[in-house]
Amino acid sequence: MSQVGQAAPRDPAPSRLAYRLQRLMLTPGVRRGFVFGLPTAIMVLIGVLALSDQDRRDAMGLWWQQVKTEIQSREEFMVKLMAIDGASPDISEDIREILPLDFPMSSFDLDLAQMQATVAGLDAVERADLRIRPGGVLHIQVQQRVPALVWRNPRGLDLVDVGGNRVSTILQRGARPDLPLIIGRGADRAAAEALELVAAAEPLSTRLRGLLRVGERRWTVVLDRGQRILLPERTPVGALEQVIAVDEAQDLLAREVRVVDMRNPRRPTVRLAPEAAQTMRQIKMIELGDD
Numbered sequence: 001m002s003q004v005g006q007a008a009p010r011d012p013a014p015s016r017l018a019y020r021l022q023r024l025m026l027t028p029g030v031r032r033g034f035v036f037g038l039p040t041a042i043m044v045l046i047g048v049l050a051l052s053d054q055d056r057r058d059a060m061g062l063w064w065q066q067v068k069t070e071i072q073s074r075e076e077f078m079v080k081l082m083a084i085d086g087a088s089p090d091i092s093e094d095i096r097e098i099l100p101l102d103f104p105m106s107s108f109d110l111d112l113a114q115m116q117a118t119v120a121g122l123d124a125v126e127r128a129d130l131r132i133r134p135g136g137v138l139h140i141q142v143q144q145r146v147p148a149l150v151w152r153n154p155r156g157l158d159l160v161d162v163g164g165n166r167v168s169t170i171l172q173r174g175a176r177p178d179l180p181l182i183i184g185r186g187a188d189r190a191a192a193e194a195l196e197l198v199a200a201a202e203p204l205s206t207r208l209r210g211l212l213r214v215g216e217r218r219w220t221v222v223l224d225r226g227q228r229i230l231l232p233e234r235t236p237v238g239a240l241e242q243v244i245a246v247d248e249a250q251d252l253l254a255r256e257v258r259v260v261d262m263r264n265p266r267r268p269t270v271r272l273a274p275e276a277a278q279t280m281r282q283i284k285m286i287e288l289g290d291d
Helices: 016-025 028-051 054-071 089-098 110-118 188-200 236-250 272-290
Strands: 081-085 127-131 137-144 150-155 156-160 167-170 182-183 208-214 218-223 228-230 257-259 269-272
Touching: 016 054, 016 089, 028 272, 081 089, 089 137, 110 127, 150 188, 156 188, 188 208, 188 272, 218 236
Parallel strands: 081 137, 150 182, 182 208, 228 257
Antiparallel strands: 127 137, 150 156, 156 167, 208 218, 218 228, 257 269
8 A cells, every 4th residue: 555645765866967067077177177277266366466456566576676685695696806817917907997897796787798798899809708706706718819910000000910800009110010011991901911921021021111002902012122012903922922033033122123013913014213214224225326
């Protein structure tokens, strides 16, 4: 006999909505979102709310600046002195003038790249390497340019290296009598070729007075006694060697020759001194008269 009014037994199966939620929670993306995404969003929200207040932002900025200053001012980060190697006393003094550093100071306040560019910008410096050594030493290793020529230009006398880079200025030629002299506009840009000519002119070294750059395109060798050798634009070294070979064979430059023109190597010409030219004309007139 059935019991009238008794409640129906409870169905243990989940509802359709609960079932869908449970299935959704089993999805890897949703699970990661709840585990990582939700806490992150809450933290970001707290941060935004905390930084929305200007006074709180100023306080946090001041606190961070104090922490940063304390770290940068620690003893192990302090630079106490500067050491310069590879530079002459004058160049060392110039470097200290262009880098007016007030020691001790934090290494975080030093822009080594900019300082290196500043030191390398000196005419006499070919390369500079800056490092902070243990013990708080700013070490500057300098490679100086080596003067190879004296260049006389409209500004005065400059020392230049093998690449034509200016090294320094001198007041008079006698300050560096050991270096060859080049003269004229653009002579510095042809410094390498000038050194080749100086090497080729070794047999005439005691008579060599300098190399004159003409029209920024060719050289003239200037010797004592007013003699000059005009060289071509191309292969000037070969042309000079030809003149030296003739001189060694026939004492060409020991005679009353003023100019040896090699600008056209196929038709070299020789210009005599006025007195010698006059004598030659007289001799020819006498010979013609005798005929």
